[in-house]
Amino acid sequence: MGDDNGLNGDLNANSRCQSTEDPQLDKAVQQWLTWDKNRWTRAQVESLVAAGRVEDLRMRLCSRLSFGTAGLRAPMGAGFNRINDLTIIQSTQGLYSYLCRYFADLSSRGVVVGFDTRGQEESGCSSQRLAKLTAAVMLSRDVPVHLFSTFVPTPYVPYAVKKLGAAAGVMITASHNPKEDNGYKVYWCNGAQISSPHDKEILQSIEEQLEPWSASCWEEELVESCSLRTDPLTQINSCYMEELTSLCFHRDLNRRCPLKFVHSSFHGVGHAFIQQAFQTFGFAPPIPVPEQKDPDPNFSTVRCPNPEEGESVLELSLLLAEKENARIVLATDPDADRLAVAEKSDGCGWKVFTGNELAALLGWWMFFNWKEAHADPADCQQVYMLATTVSSKVLQAFARMEGFHFEETLPGFKWIGNRIHELSKTGNTVLFSFEESIGFLCGSLVPDKDGVSSAVVVAEMASYLHNKSLSLSQQLLHIYHRYGYHLSKTSYVVCNDPPTIQKIFSRIRNFEGEGSYPKTCGGVQIVHVRDVTTGYDSSRADLRSVLPVTRNSHMITFTLQNGIVATLRTSGTEPKIKCYTEYCAAPGDSEVSVLKEELMKVTTALLDEFLEPEKNNLIRRCV
Template identity: 85%
Template sequence: RLAKLTAAVMLSRDVPVHLFSSVVPTPYVPFAVRKLGAAAGVMITASHNPKEDNGYKVYWCNGAQISSPHDKEVLRCIEEHLEPWSASCWDQDLVDGSSLRTDPLIHINSCYMDELASLCFHRSLNSSCPLKFVHSSFHGVGHSFVQEAFQVFGFAPPIPVPEQKDPDPNFSSVRCPNPEEGESVLELSLLLAERENARVVLATDPDADRLAVAERGDRCGWKVFTGNELAALLGWWMLFNWKENHPDPADTQRVYMLATSVSSKILRALARAEGFHFEETLPGFKWIGNRIHDLSKTGNQVIFAFEESIGFLCGSMVPEKDGVSAAVVVAEMAAYLQNQNLSLNQQLHNIYTTYGYHLSKTSYVTCNDPPTIQRIFSRIRNFEGDGLYPKVCGGLCVIHVRDVTTGYDSSHADLRSVLPVLRNSQMITFTLQNGVVATLRTSGTEPKIKYYAEFCAAPGQSDVRRLEEELQGVTAALLNEFLQPDKNHLII
């Protein structure tokens, strides 16, 4: 209904509209924007949130989510037109009767699957793969699209979780339809996988733009990969296949991988060792999507991008995270590794052994008082005196500070951050002498202060337990020394 209302508003002003006749994954809209040469795109989706929280995602003509100045201009137009033009702009009969309305579903799905085939590197191996895969679409839109993607790659279809196969706005079988929550929300998928003797579980979130993966081990039950761990695997995989198809080392000079600034730095370690380019963006895939567009204009190619909240983009066929393509790419990677007598988890440790262990910890505190949040971050910015940031965290020297809110970055000679300044939010990153990178940031949608910490160890540092203990110590210091939960009445 909301999609039809959006279309009706456009049609009432004689603007041609491509309206999908059925639900589609979120990445289909930005893909269609670019393929059809549209001026903009709108995706109505609540994702894993309750149906009352339907969101309205807007994409620019480059296929990426809108950013400045377009987001500010949209807001200005809303504020200047708080009353509808007329009752006719809500007339849904326009959608059914207008010659300006077309249905792009069949064409766009065909184009998407054709381009998806470019990410398939081992089709003959896929067709003989002994592995079984279970897929849950979490009561969302992903089922038929993931099934077709597997067919494109030459796989037998994945086994669907029947209770979660079809769209259901009530999310009847899960307490929280967010696969990022891990094993607790994957219960039906894991039970089905055990019954079917399937080793890999793939779970797309309700709008199919994110992906969770679990793998059954030989002796230790199920391993549910974090977003950062999956990114290490997918980054390695995309680079491995790129190099297989581009043996000239000079070609690597135009290859990029991207990640948001609160995500793992594992791609940075790969880039330093393998010679491609790695860049960080601000949190949110809109920044990645727009950077992909900018890089493509100068002849560069982004072969992988991600954010830690299980959002992945393999290749750059769409400037948005894409759970459908990520699911089938993970399946092909698992099939290839199976042929090498390796599991996904074993290969993850091979990557860490080669490029250095990257161990992450992410959590948050709740603060329902905005002035308290302001005081916390003001104190950090004046920790050692007026305008002086902390020099020590948990007994370790702070060697760099980046403050996106003010545009400060001590790692650069001009003390300016290369990331865009975000004055309406709080975000400070600390780099410590032992290799830990820690970030404090406010949530854009909830009364939370999130904290992210990662131990970026050098190759050869393989005492994982010691690394985890050091990371835990830094995380505790970050919380107690900088956020002061007791004094500030924060909810942990």
């Protein structure tokens, strides 16, 4: 192995390291230095040992990554619980072994591999390098790999899995996480993210395949010349854009649209794909934010590469929109699977829509256009909309009034994607799906959230409404008047100490004695409690939750006497406890200020009484 890949030919490098005085840790250090062939990550471990950074080493080397709501995700760097060459190779070896058990035709179906633009090439942890190593492991076992030749939106990987009939897909991305992070997202043959039991069994398979099989697993250069490696970019992009037209209902109107749109790709992959999607719908391309349109793994113009943070991270987009007299701002996150939308208010300032508000608009829009083509009310019996359980219940209000079906899933689009697959097998149509964290799917083009298709659908909706002399904000008020106000609040606290999180949720589950949940919140009686971590639901006769039990994360939902529904859950990708509250009012006029006041009161009480932020040194944030 040459210097470019790290080892310098010195097989005794690990012998020069001092002891950490911890035999178990010394063994982990030796194991790392024996297996790792990346110069950068080897040097990290050696310097930590030399500096006596025992706790840092223990944290890095004495635990392993596990699948969360978005796959494997962690900081890049040395360690068995970091994203790096070795852990990517180990993960892919485990994935290969698991796929072999499921697919007798794996050698003909192959796998899809895509990547975003994260990581510095000189550090050896860029997304492109990690994607090539993923491909190298599969190719070393004669498995065909459909490896994209350049960065793509995350939705392109599940789309390609279905289109090409692949056994699985891997996307190297950490989406909107900080620049230090990267990730490994796995899709099953149905195009949906893996869920239980696949995730647990793949982890077990990884544990059984920890030693790199051969030197060829590290040779990313061999990927380029291997005949089993194909580039699906041209075919998949062409098919995606062609099928995208199924979501276009008013092309002639789009061509005449006087509205201007600004788009930010947040230094990620979205620019070229959004430009093409707009042209596919008949629009002039949106105006790109020049400082943010090209990939930049440092995300140099934003404090946080997450458009869900709202106006504070949309500053450059809004300034450009003011300058260009554009009324709508669209922002996709770095891997282009999420979408934020802002609209210039008629008075002054900008309205940045929450995920729940945008879902109300998109849900209405998709049903409105579907209804135009389906006059028979009986057709509704095979129509569905889906949302995660921590998202707004506004689609449920639509379904009750319009006669179609609404279903909730656990948080995470993997649950939605798998449910779409199940429903489609029985001839049903899923019109729209969403999660409140600005993740949307119009139709079922991809069994995952998709910022590219969502952006152009929002543009067409805005164009149509503008032709009717309506803004998005005005239409949202019409929706609330017809279906009832759905006011929601999303907050979170940051907690970097897992034991503190455990302590907080243990206290909630034993609030007034062992096995006793809180009975009030902010002076309002709690009438039902559902705890999907334990499988408990007080609203059901058998006290069992309908949603699947998820013991590896915390999620408790409280239904209050005043109709507010509040949920506390841990994030699967970040060190956060998230808080979701929603007030669902009846159709017709409502005293919005009163509803907002009551909602804020309960939200504040939920944080103060149940999480005790000051006592537990938590940092509060509102979205």
